[in-house]
Structures are given as C-alpha cells and as structure tokens.
Amino acid sequence: MKRVRIGAGAGYSGDRIDPAVELAEKGALDYLVFECLAERTIALAQKARLRDPAAGYDPLLEERMEAVLALCAQRGIRIVSNMGAANPMAAAEKTLDIARRMGLRGVRIAAVTGDDVIESLRSGMVTAQALEGALPPAARWLSANAYMGMTPIVDALAAGANVILTGRVADPALFLAPLVHEFGWDVQDWNLMGQGTVVGHLLECAGQLTGGYFADPEWKDGRKNGRKDVPGLARLGFPLAEVSADGCAEFSKVEGSGGLLNRATCTEQLLYEIQDPAAYYTPDVVADFSGVSIEETGRDRVRVTGGRGRARPATLKVSVGYHDGFIGEGQISYAGLNALARAELARDILAERLAGDSLAEVRFDLIGLNSIHGALLSRDAAVPYEIRLRAAGRAESHAAAARVVREVEALYTNGPAGGGGASGMTREIVAIASALVPRDGISPRVEMFEA
Amino acid sequence: MLLHDIAHARTGDKGNLVTISLIAYRAEDFALLERAVTAERVAAHFREVIEGPVERYGLPQLGALNFVLRRPMANSVTRSLLLDAHGKCLGSALLAMEVEPEG
Numbered sequence: 001m002k003r004v005r006i007g008a009g010a011g012y013s014g015d016r017i018d019p020a021v022e023l024a025e026k027g028a029l030d031y032l033v034f035e036c037l038a039e040r041t042i043a044l045a046q047k048a049r050l051r052d053p054a055a056g057y058d059p060l061l062e063e064r065m066e067a068v069l070a071l072c073a074q075r076g077i078r079i080v081s082n083m084g085a086a087n088p089m090a091a092a093e094k095t096l097d098i099a100r101r102m103g104l105r106g107v108r109i110a111a112v113t114g115d116d117v118i119e120s121l122r123s124g125m126v127t128a129q130a131l132e133g134a135l136p137p138a139a140r141w142l143s144a145n146a147y148m149g150m151t152p153i154v155d156a157l158a159a160g161a162n163v164i165l166t167g168r169v170a171d172p173a174l175f176l177a178p179l180v181h182e183f184g185w186d187v188q189d190w191n192l193m194g195q196g197t198v199v200g201h202l203l204e205c206a207g208q209l210t211g212g213y214f215a216d217p218e219w220k221d222g223r224k225n226g227r228k229d230v231p232g233l234a235r236l237g238f239p240l241a242e243v244s245a246d247g248c249a250e251f252s253k254v255e256g257s258g259g260l261l262n263r264a265t266c267t268e269q270l271l272y273e274i275q276d277p278a279a280y281y282t283p284d285v286v287a288d289f290s291g292v293s294i295e296e297t298g299r300d301r302v303r304v305t306g307g308r309g310r311a312r313p314a315t316l317k318v319s320v321g322y323h324d325g326f327i328g329e330g331q332i333s334y335a336g337l338n339a340l341a342r343a344e345l346a347r348d349i350l351a352e353r354l355a356g357d358s359l360a361e362v363r364f365d366l367i368g369l370n371s372i373h374g375a376l377l378s379r380d381a382a383v384p385y386e387i388r389l390r391a392a393g394r395a396e397s398h399a400a401a402a403r404v405v406r407e408v409e410a411l412y413t414n415g416p417a418g419g420g421g422a423s424g425m426t427r428e429i430v431a432i433a434s435a436l437v438p439r440d441g442i443s444p445r446v447e448m449f450e451a
Numbered sequence: 452m453l454l455h456d457i458a459h460a461r462t463g464d465k466g467n468l469v470t471i472s473l474i475a476y477r478a479e480d481f482a483l484l485e486r487a488v489t490a491e492r493v494a495a496h497f498r499e500v501i502e503g504p505v506e507r508y509g510l511p512q513l514g515a516l517n518f519v520l521r522r523p524m525a526n527s528v529t530r531s532l533l534l535d536a537h538g539k540c541l542g543s544a545l546l547a548m549e550v551e552p553e554g
Contacts, residue, residue, distance in 0.1 A: 039466075040529065132466075213461065216543075227476060228459060264459060264474065267513045271472035273463030275519050277508055293512055324530060363532040372533075372540050376499040377547070392532040431529040432466065 004182045006175055006199070007240040009068070009081075010034040011206030013041050013058055017067050019207065019238040019257070024071045026254040027240045031178045032072060034064065034081035035171050035204045042168055043321020043430045045086035046143035056087030057094065057165070065098045073104045073162065080153060080174050084165035086143065088113050091165040092449050099451035107451040110161035112152045114444035115168040117318060117437065118144040126441035128318055131434040136322045142430060143321040146437060149283030149312070150187075152444035153177035159448060168319070170282045172200030175241075183245045193285035194309025195247035198292055201280070202241070202251065202269055202304065209239040209251065209269045210300075211259035232258020252301045261300040270294070283316050285309040315436040324431035325360070327394050328401030330408025330424035331367070334416065335386035340369065342416040343387040349415055350391050353407050358400040359393040366390075388421075394429070401426045454550055458484060460542035467527040468519055469501070469538040471545055475514040484516055485509065487550040493518050496548055497541065518545075 007029045009020035013036040024032055036058050049056025058064075061083045072079055084091040092111035099107045120126040121144050128135060128144075145168035154177045156164045166174075176196040179185065185192050202209055211230035218228065230236075237257020241249045253261055270289055274280055277289040288308040295303045334342040347364045354362055365371035367388035370378040393404040405424030412419055454460075454473070457480045463470045473488060475481045490507040497505075497520060506519040520541070528536050 214459075216459070263513075264476070267474050267515055268459065268461035268472055270513070271463075271470070271474075271510070271515060271517045272461055273465055273470055274517060275465070275468065275470060275506070275508075277510055277517055290510060291512070292510075327532065329532075361532060365534055367534070372535050373544050374499045377496075377544050390534065394530060394532060429529055431527070434466065 001244060003242050003244055004031070004179060005029050005240055005242050006031040006033060006178060006203065008033060008035070008203040008206040008238050010036050010064070011204065011208055012036060012038055013060065015206060017060070017064055019236060020064065021067050021071065022254060022257060023238050023240060024068050024075070024077055029077045029240060031078050031080060032068065033174045033203065034079070034083055035174055035206070037082040037085055037168065039319060039432050040321060040430055042086050042145050042319070043143040043432070046321065049086045054090050057085045057091035058083035061091055061094060062098065065095050069095070069098060070102050070104060073107055078157070078161070078178070079163040080178060081164070082166045082169055082174060084111060084167045086116070086167065088165050088167050089447060092447065095163055095165065096449045096451055104451055107163065108161045109163045109165065109449045109451070110156035110159065111447045111449070112156060112164060112166035112169070112444060113447065114152065114442055115145045115148050117146050117442065120441065126437050128435035128437050131436065135320055135433050135435060140322040140324070141320055142323060144318055146442045147283055147317045148442060148444050149173050150177035150180060152446050154181050156446045157181040159446065161448065170284065171204040172197045172282055173284055175200030175203055176284060179243055187284070190285055190309035190311055192247050194287040195305070195307035197280065197282055197285055197287040197309065198270070198289060198304060198307030199241050199243055199249045202266060203239060205269065205272065206238045207236045207259065208272065209265060210237055210253050210261045211265055212236050214260070214265050214268065230260045234258065247307070249304050250297065250301060251304060261302060263294045263296050263302060266294045266302050266304065281313055283312060285312050314439060316439055316442055318435045318437050320433045320435060321430050322433065324429040325394055325396045326398045326401035326426055326428055327392060328404035328424070328426045329390065329392040330405045330422065331388055331390045332408055332411050332419045332422040333386060333388045334419055336418065339385065339387045340366070340383050342418065343389045345416045346389050346411050346419060349411065350407055354393065354404065357403060358397065359395045359404070362391065362393040364389065364391050398426060452550060452552060453546065454488065454548045455546035458546065460545055462539050462542035464528055464537045467522045467524055469522060469541055471518045471520065471542045473516045473518065473545060478514050481511060481514040483550060483552060488516060488548065490518065492548070493520070493545065496545065500541070
C-alpha cells in the first residue's frame with residue numbers, strides 16, 4: 001500500500017537548519033517542507049524588496065538550499081516552502097543559481113505567485129472586508145497578501161517541479177498539496193481535506209511537535225518527576241509523517257535525534273493557535289479537529305486519525321502589513337543591597353523625564369520582579385538580589401522613540417547609585433490587519449525554471 | 452492542588468488573541484478540569500492582562516480544554532510594549548491556578 005513520507009524542515013524563518021539535513025539524510029522522505037512565513041514576516045520581506053528588487057525572499061533561503069538541495073536531488077525528495085515570501089520569483093532564480101553552482105542538472109524549480117494583492121486593493125479592483133474595525137489608510141500599507149490554498153502547489157507538482165517556492169499560502173496547504181498530488185484525493189472530499197489539514201497543522205511548526213516548546217523540568221521529593229522532561233533538546237529532531245491514502249498518519253522522528261514525540265506533545269500542538277477546534281478555517285477546507293484521536297504506537301511514534309471537515313469558505317483571508325510608528329526601549333540594571341528601591345527610583349525619574357513627551361504610551365518593567373504578568377499574578381515574590389529596569393515607549397516619530405533609549409542611558413550619570421549595563425534600541429512597528437476578499441479576486445500563477 | 456500537578460498547557464497567539472490549551476495528564480482528571488477551570492475563572496485569573504470574556508472549547512477524547520483570550524488592542528503582538536509581546540508565558544501562569552479535587 002502506498003504511503004507518503006513528509007518531513008518538516010523548518011517551523012519559522014530563523015529555525016535551525018541541521019535538523020532538516022538530518023531528516024533529509026535519514027528520514028526516507030518523499031517531501032521536505034519548510035514553513036518560514038509568520039504573519040508579519042512577509043511585510044518585512046516586502047520592505048526589503050522595496051529597497052532591492054532582487055531581495056524579499058527568506059534571508060536563510062541560500063543557506064538552507066545549500067544544505068539540502070543536493071541531498072534532496074540525489075534522493076528524489078521534493079522541496080515545498082513558502083520561503084519565496086514577498087518575492088517567489090527571485091527566490092526561484094536564486095535557487096536555480098545554487099543548483100547550477102552545485103552542478104545539479106534537470107532540477108525543476110517552480111515559483112508560485114498571485115498572493116500579492118496590494119495593487120488590486122489600492123486600485124479598488126478587489127474589495128476587502130476588514131475583520132476588525134476598518135483597514136488602516138492605504139498610505140501606511142507595506143504589503144497585502146492573500147492566503148492562497150493548495151491548488152497552485154498541486155499544479156506545480158503535476159508539472160514536475162522538484163522545488164516549489166511560494167509566497168503567502170495557508171501553512172497546512174504546504175503539506176496538504178503533496179498528499180492531494182500523490183493520492184489523487186478529491187479536493188471536495190472535505191473529511192479527507194480536514195484530515196490532511198490535521199497532518200499539515202501538526203507538522204507546520206516543526207520542532208514544536210517533537211518536544212520543542214514543551215519541556216518543564218520538575219523535581220519532586222528529591223527526584224526528577226519526568227512528566228515533561230525532554231531528552232536531547234540541543235539536538236532536537238524535527239518530525240515526519242507517513243500518510244496513507246485514507247489519510248491515516250503516523251508521526252515519528254529519525255533514530256538518534258533528540259526530542260520527544262508522544263500524545264502530550266501532539267495534543268499541545270493540535271490545539272496550538274486554534275480557536276474553535278471544530279472550525280479551523282483554511283482556504284481549502286473548514287477543518288474539524290474535534291474528533292481527532294492520538295494513539296501512541298511505539299517509542300516516539302503516534303498515529304493520528306479522525307480529522308474531518310466541511311466545505312471550504314467562499315472568501316480568502318488577506319493580511320495587510322502597515323507602518324504603525326516606532327518603539328524605543330532601554331534597560332539598566334541595579335544589584336546588591338537595596339537594588340529594588342534604586343530601580344524604582346530610576347523608574348520614577350524616567351516617568352518624570354518622559355511625561356509630556358510625544359509618546360503614545362510608555363511602560364516600565366522591573367525585570368526579575370513583575371515584568372511579565374504584572375503585580376497580580378507575580379504575588380508573593382521575594383525581593384530579588386538584582387533588578388533590571390526596562391522602559392518602553394511607542395511613538396509616531398522615530399525621534400520620540402529614540403528619546404526613551406537616551407533617557408535610560410542618561411541614568412548612568414544622572415540617576416540612582418550603581419546603575420550598570422544600560423542597553424537600548426528602537427524599531428519600526430509593522431502591524432497586521434486582517435480582511436476577507438472574494439476568491440475570484442486572486443489569480444494564482446506557477447512559473448517554472450529548470451537547471 | 453495546582454493545575455500544574457495534573458495538567459500541561461501550551462500558549463499560542465493570533466493578532467490580539469491568545470490561545471491556551473490545558474491538557475490533563477490522566478484521562479480521569481479531565482472531569483476536574485472541566486468543572487473547575489471555567490471560562491469565567493480563567494478570565495478572573497488573567498484580569499490584569501486581558502480584556503473581555505474568555506471562550507472555552509472542550510476535546511474530551513484528548514482530555515483537553517482550549518481557551519481563547521482577548522488582549523487589549525494596544526497590546527496586540529505588534530504594538531505591545533510588553534516584554535512578552537506574544538503572551539507566550541501565559542500558559543505557565545494558568546498552571547499556577549489552584550483547583551479543589553472533589554471529596
């Protein structure tokens with residue numbers, strides 16, 4: 001019986017590269033999928049493209065391709081990734097260069113485009129319905145990208161692409177497309193599409209399925225509790241799924257890799273960033289995770305079944321990235337006797353200095369005491385030996401944000417005794433607004449290159 | 452007892468929403484989670500850092516509850532001045548909640 005093996009090579013743009021190489025070497029894979037495009041990443045990539053028309057794809061594309069391209073070509077592993085970001089064509093051309101440089105002949109590289117809708121929104125050719133309130137003024141927009149479904153990826157696979165580089169597509173579609181291509185699934189078999197989406201959803205954050213974002217080491221009565229211990233996190237192995245034609249999926253990781261894969265890690269990841277588990281909206285299906293069952297079938301091996309679905313939505317989601325001012329942030333430490341009182345005095349000085357400044361909002365944190373959840377949840381904390389004061393302010397202008405940094409640094413010579421280790425930075429805020437557009441407002445395209 | 456004794460959690464974010472899953476280690480403890488960790492209690496637990504009501508969904512066959520929390524718009528991931536702008540640390544704060552086993 002035919003089975004398809006899909007590995008997860010990355011869970012975000014900056015992810016580790018060695019686990020992907022390990023999977024390609026030892027995973028007997030058919031597909032290696034890199035999910036590298038968080039909500040805001042594409043807006044940042046679009047900014048890079050505006051500065052340089054040949055840029056705008058994933059900053060680690062070159063390093064990743066150099067690490068896995070030859071290996072995947074040798075073993076017939078096809079690569080699917082959204083590393084095209086704001087410029088899939090340039091990403092494909094760059095990959096073509098790398099293939100040629102490595103002497104890999106006949107590698108077919110597809111660029112999937114059509115997600116960029118900023119011009120059609122600006123010109124009014126496509127109308128977007130904002131999901132919350134109204135969209136920001138168009139003058140502030142940096143990017144507008146629709147979440148496309150699996151169709152253009154399935155088309156590129158049918159056309160024989162070995163490497164597919166997309167811009168914005170729904171993350172699970174990167175995994176669903178190979179399954180539809182391999183098994184010839186009916187794309188209106190909503191239960192199959194729902195189960196395929198479960199597979200994609202579990203794999204899309206890579207190491208988060210195999211013990212990343214999970215460990216909580218615990219000691220009880222002088223010995224290790226072990227319920228949330230994860231072995232070998234420094235060499236965490238990324239997951240792979242072996243999927244059958246009926247959608248049944250066995251998840252595992254390669255022998256010798258670090259990490260942990262069990263019912264607990266899978267349940268956490270199944271619900272990760274999900275609202276109603278019975279209605280997970282994607283461009284390809286409204287997936288229903290409420291009947292999913294997770295069964296441990298061996299060490300670091302689980303079987304996942306029971307994903308279902310309903311007809312895909314009539315609209316597609318668009319993320320609009322826009323400029324939303326600047327944040328300035330500075331920090332300084334106080335330690336030893338009376339550290340807390342000196343940090344509080346420094347905070348009060350800053351509050352006075354920055355009052356009436358053109359900051360929209362200012363915030364002060366005492367790191368080590370209550371900086372993450374405020375005083376209510378941090379109750380009963382003993383006074384620590386050292387405190388790091390953090391000041392952060394948001395402003396429309398860069399100059400106003402930069403003043404937060406300067407005022408913190410000035411505490412060296414103008415503030416309480418013994419302030420040390422001041423640091424600071426400013427950054428532009430790239431915010432995201434979501435909207436819905438009609439499906440026919442989007443025209444996905446596939447462009448093929450051959451080495 | 453603390454939720455940490457019987458359950459584990461994972462936090463995710465979408466815009467100004469935070470999602471927290473709460474999963475019983477043992478199937479028999481799910482009933483306690485369902486009874487004790489109501490949406491209202493979670494909203495009260497996080498009243499300093501969230502806004503408005505909390506939604507709760509259940510997946511009994513996985514021993515799991517899923518909570519959707521709303522942060523004030525000023526604290527959406529991109530605009531937030533919070534040190535943990537994503538709210539990733541909130542799940543661990545949920546596990547510090549006290550629950551009373553029956554009997």
